[in-house]
Every structure is written in C-alpha cells, then in structure tokens.
Amino acid sequence: METFTTLTGRAAPLLIPNIDTDVIIRIERLSGVPRAELGRYAFEALRYRPDGSEDPAFVLNESVFRGAPIVLAGPNFGCGSSREAAVWALMGLGIRCVIAPSFGDIFYGNCVQNGVLPVVLDEPALQVVTQASRADRTVTVDLVQQLVSVEGSTPLPFEIDTLRREQLIAGLDAIDLALLDLPAIQSWQNADRARRPWIWSPVRK
Amino acid sequence: MPKTLFDKLWNEHIVRDLGNGWALLHIDRHLLHDLTGAPVFAELAARGLTPPNPELVFATPDHAVSSAPQRTGHTFAGGAKLYDALRSGAHATQVRFFDIGQPGQGIVHVMAPELGIALPGTTVICGDSHTCTHGALGALAFGVGSSEIAQALATQTLRQRKPRQMRIRVEGPLPPGVTAKDLALHLIARFGAAAGTGYAIEYAGSAVRAMEIESRLTLCNLTVELGAKYGLVAPDEAAFAYLRGREFAPQGSAFDAATAAWRSLATDEDAQFDRDEVVDANEIEPTVTWGTSPQHAVPISARVPDPQAAAAPAMRDEQQAALVYMGLQPGQLLAGTPVDWVFIGSCANSRLSDLREAAAIVRGRTVAKGVTAWVVPGSESVKRAAEAEGLDCIFKDSGFQWREPGCSLCVAANGERIPAGARAVSTSNRNFVGRQGPGARTHLASPAMAAAAAITGTLTDVRTL
Numbered sequence: 313m314e315t316f317t318t319l320t321g322r323a324a325p326l327l328i329p330n331i332d333t334d335v336i337i338r339i340e341r342l343s344g345v346p347r348a349e350l351g352r353y354a355f356e357a358l359r360y361r362p363d364g365s366e367d368p369a370f371v372l373n374e375s376v377f378r379g380a381p382i383v384l385a386g387p388n389f390g391c392g393s394s395r396e397a398a399v400w401a402l403m404g405l406g407i408r409c410v411i412a413p414s415f416g417d418i419f420y421g422n423c424v425q426n427g428v429l430p431v432v433l434d435e436p437a438l439q440v441v442t443q444a445s446r447a448d449r450t451v452t453v454d455l456v457q458q459l460v461s462v463e464g465s466t467p468l469p470f471e472i473d474t475l476r477r478e479q480l481i482a483g484l485d486a487i488d489l490a491l492l493d494l495p496a497i498q499s500w501q502n503a504d505r506a507r508r509p510w511i512w513s514p515v516r517k
Numbered sequence: 518m519p520k521t522l523f524d525k526l527w528n529e530h531i532v533r534d535l536g537n538g539w540a541l542l543h544i545d546r547h548l549l550h551d552l553t554g555a556p557v558f559a560e561l562a563a564r565g566l567t568p569p570n571p572e573l574v575f576a577t578p579d580h581a582v583s584s585a586p587q588r589t590g591h592t593f594a595g596g597a598k599l600y601d602a603l604r605s606g607a608h609a610t611q612v613r614f615f616d617i618g619q620p621g622q623g624i625v626h627v628m629a630p631e632l633g634i635a636l637p638g639t640t641v642i643c644g645d646s647h648t649c650t651h652g653a654l655g656a657l658a659f660g661v662g663s664s665e666i667a668q669a670l671a672t673q674t675l676r677q678r679k680p681r682q683m684r685i686r687v688e689g690p691l692p693p694g695v696t697a698k699d700l701a702l703h704l705i706a707r708f709g710a711a712a713g714t715g716y717a718i719e720y721a722g723s724a725v726r727a728m729e730i731e732s733r734l735t736l737c738n739l740t741v742e743l744g745a746k747y748g749l750v751a752p753d754e755a756a757f758a759y760l761r762g763r764e765f766a767p768q769g770s771a772f773d774a775a776t777a778a779w780r781s782l783a784t785d786e787d788a789q790f791d792r793d794e795v796v797d798a799n800e801i802e803p804t805v806t807w808g809t810s811p812q813h814a815v816p817i818s819a820r821v822p823d824p825q826a827a828a829a830p831a832m833r834d835e836q837q838a839a840l841v842y843m844g845l846q847p848g849q850l851l852a853g854t855p856v857d858w859v860f861i862g863s864c865a866n867s868r869l870s871d872l873r874e875a876a877a878i879v880r881g882r883t884v885a886k887g888v889t890a891w892v893v894p895g896s897e898s899v900k901r902a903a904e905a906e907g908l909d910c911i912f913k914d915s916g917f918q919w920r921e922p923g924c925s926l927c928v929a930a931n932g933e934r935i936p937a938g939a940r941a942v943s944t945s946n947r948n949f950v951g952r953q954g955p956g957a958r959t960h961l962a963s964p965a966m967a968a969a970a971a972i973t974g975t976l977t978d979v980r981t982l
Binding site: 327328329330332334335338339340342343344357362386387388391392393394395396397399414415416417418421422425426473474475486487489490491493494496497500501504508509510511512513514 | 532533535536537541543545552553564566569570572573580581596598599633634636638644645646660661662663664665667668671673674675676678680710711714715741744745746765767771772774775778812832834835838928929949950951952955
C-alpha cells in the first residue's frame, strides 16, 4: 500500500451533505469495470449529463479542480453501502485525501485500508479551507503533524486514531499484519471450542 | 462495573487487546455473497492463502443474480462471472455454498437468521452494510469492505475499534398500521442519517420487546441508515424460540447450554450509554420518504417539506436537489401522488411476515392500471413457505409478479432496475439517487404501504383502505 505522510494540492469543494457510496460509484460498475478503471465512473450521476457529456457545473469538471488530490466534503460523506470500490473510484480520479465534518463509518475504514486519508474537520475549520481553495490557494495535509494548512492562515489541527495513523504512514498491508497474529488466534480458538462448543462445526441437523 | 450488551459481546471476542480501544476480534460467522465475496477468493488464492475455518463461512449468490422465474446463475450475464467465482471459490475452499434453487439460497441477511447461522453472542460479518440486521438476534454484526473480507477470510479475525454506544428506547405499543419499518424511518428522520456515526445502537423499550423477531430484523437492518455500523436487540425468550430447531443452530442439549449463556448477554440494569434516547411509539404514523436520503421521511399524512425552511444553506440545497430529482413540489400532499412501480422485497422487508402483511392488503383487490408490481421473496425458504400458504396466488391473482429470491430491484446490480423518471414505492432501505436505477425515484415504505400503493396507484395511507 502507498504510504501517506504529506500531500499538497488543490482541494475541490463538494460540500453536499450525505453523499453516499452509491453516488460515488454505481453498483453496476462493480461487476463490469476493472478496479483500475473505476475513476472514469466516479460520481457519474453528478459528473455527466444524461447524454454522457460532462456537466461543467460539477466541481471536479472545473479546470482548476480537475485532478485535485483533495476533496472537501459535507457531513456523512461515504454513508450507505460498504462497497470498497467507492474508495477505488476516488483513487482512480487521483484523490488521496477527503476532508469532511463526518464520514460513513465503513467508508472511513475502507479509506485507511487503501492509503487514502480521511480527515475530520469541524464546519468552521472546513469553511476556512473552502474559502482558501476557492481563492486559488493550495492546501497541505500533513499526517505526521496532523495539520491541514492553507497559505496565510493558522494551520488547523485534526485528530486521527493512532493505529490508523501508523498504518497510513507506514503503508502497512492489513492482511500481512493480521497474519502475524495467527498463533494467538489459534490458541484463542482452542480455548473457545471448550467455552462455546455450539459455535464450532455448525452442521445441518 | 455494569456492562451493556455490546460490551459483553465485544469482550467475549477479544483475541488480543491492541490498546487505545482497538482489539483483534474473533469472527464467528462470515457471510459471502457474489458481488463482494467472489473477488476475495481470487485475492486469497493469489497470496497463497486458504481460509483456516471454512466451517464458519457461508456463501450464497444474491446481489448480481436475476430474480426472473426459471432463472439460473447465468440469466443476468453481467453477474455470471461473479456467480461462477463464488461457487468455484467456495468449493475449492470447502466453504458451504447455497446454490440457486436450493433451500438456504437467498439474501444473506434473510437466509442467515432463518438457518440459525447468525446466533446470539456471535460476531457476524459480511461485505454488505446491512449486516447490522443480525444484531436483532443479539449478535455483534457489522458490514465490512473488501479488504476486511480478505483479512477475515485469511485469519477469522478483524482489527476493530470499539465504538461509542447509544440506546434508543421505544416505549408504548406501535399504533395499528405502524410497523417496524415505519418506526425505523421515523427514527432516521428524527435523529438524522448521521446520528449513529461512530456508535453502536441498542434498541430497547416495550415496543421492541413486543416485536416479533422478523420485525426486529427489519428495525436493525435500517440501523446503517441511521449512520451506525451495529444495531442490537438483547436476545430474549422470543429470540430463543425463533432459533430453536433451526438448521444450523445448536440442537438438543447443546441448544440448552447455549441458551443459558445467551441469557446473560442483556444489558445490565445500571449500564451507562454515551447517548440514551426515549421515543414514544404512540406518535408514529405510517411513514414514507419524499427525497433521496432515508432521513427525508415524513408521516404519510404530511406534505412535502419546503427547503426554504431548512436550518442551514447546505441542507436547503440538498433538499432542493432532492425535490428536483424526485419531481415533487414543496407543500404538496404526499398521499395521492401517482406511482409507476411497486417493489416488495430486499433484506429490509422480504420475510414471510412481510409477505403476509402485504398479502392481507392485496387479497381480493387488483393492482392499479399502469403500475408494475413485483414481489421478490428474500430466500428460497421464504418463497416455498409463502407458496405453501398460497401467498403467491394472492399476489399473482391481483396482478403482481411473483419472482425468485435475491436483492433484485433494491440494489439494481442484476439487470433489474426502475426506469429513469419512474416513481416507485419500495420496501427496501435506500432511496439514494440512482439506487434503483439511474433516474429512478424511490419512496421507501412498509410492505403494507407498498401493497396499498400498488392497489390504488398512488401513495396511500394504508389505514384508509
């Protein structure tokens, strides 16, 4: 997994509340499109007009925000379906960081699993970043120092859980990490077979 | 120290404490479906890994299979590869697979409770956000993404951070015509679609205690639409009675031993929650959504809200966009709005009790001209049980299509979709933009309300029929 330490670039304001993962990537794209090509279909209901042409009013179609690595989002971004393809679709657009007042819980975890940084900022702080971004300034997100900075303003601190921060900075693969625990898992299971025998070997009656 | 149901479930599954509220949790039951489960077999194989406990993993196709009569796993061509990969992956790894046409096939969140796979005191995961459904039986059940499916399949564990805890007590009897679905929509409208973010939610109170298990499954199913990954109801005698004799539940003395353990799971009297809410069940009416978030829900007697009255500009814009998408005007009465489609199905409302509730409204009546109405039973077992009591005939005689089990029109990942611009009343759980097909307009409602809409051809208060 790609590591994440700092990121500097444009931040596209997409501040609609409750953007769900169905809107980020339509479910039909999960069965028909290779993972690496999902970016083309990200936000398709918002990004394209019914005739398939780009809607110039959508923020990621504006020339200054095309390819922006950061998205500024409204509350509850990524709510709804657990589909990890929502994160893959964002990555396909070159997005490595989403800043929002709150996230859907499953989406938040899926971001970290893929090296995408979800940053929680409250509404006033998000306002500061949004205004700077609209005024053509770049935004820097520093995960090591846990700061979001825009030129000419005091850096804005953000909280992130230690374990997730470490996973992102080191680019740790979660399966490799989990495999290290196999001996502990084995001994837990052995004890559990005696403690809760009904859990094990469920067989048709 | 007094503990909540959630505390007890969490503590019982800690393989290793990782500090800062994190734990490596054992996963007792892992459900796989075609859309997110199938690709993970390939990923594991590519890493040279095999599931260490295939006996704890259960697979069935539901998302990307057709619900057309006589269907096979290949009827929807777009899902054929996923179906094949799930079937072959399950066989190669000795994971139990419930195939099309076999008892056990169905929507994962319908088949797992009905087979006794999901049990009180278990951890249950699936690559599907509605896994919170199984919390209705007192399980710690939650949806996960693809990375976590792979981790769980490779190690039978997941790293999780303990959430905050909320309790919602619903007191008093639900009024006539008001179901668990109406209650769930009412809660989402009242507290908001993000209210549960970062929380596990336990439902309690006399209204919840009085609910049948299938109603509790509906209530817990919609917990993720409140923003929470976990929804829970303490397991009680009703849950034990529901599970006794189920195919994969413990049998005989093993069931009695399990029940003794399950009785100790309920929240202790003095346990503290981070947030505790009380809701008066008497206030709740049959509830429908008018917009594009489940929080856009109002009583059927209400008018479409005016976005100008919204508290914040962002909310006003969101509501305005929702009304444009839905083709509705502020202030218009919802009742009487013409509908084109009715869908009775999904992991929210496709169980036998749901079909009975809808059939009671439909019996002896005819689907309104111009309305396309579908019933998609949640599982092969639900379908067979409904047919055994003649529900299929009631639906077919009135003009409904009676179809094969799966996710169908709820998820529109299977070639089945509501046409653009068409207005649907759906018993599913999401009215998101494009959820039931690009441009589809969804009103979420209970099975009885959906049946009433099919008969009158408009959004209708079922209590007036």
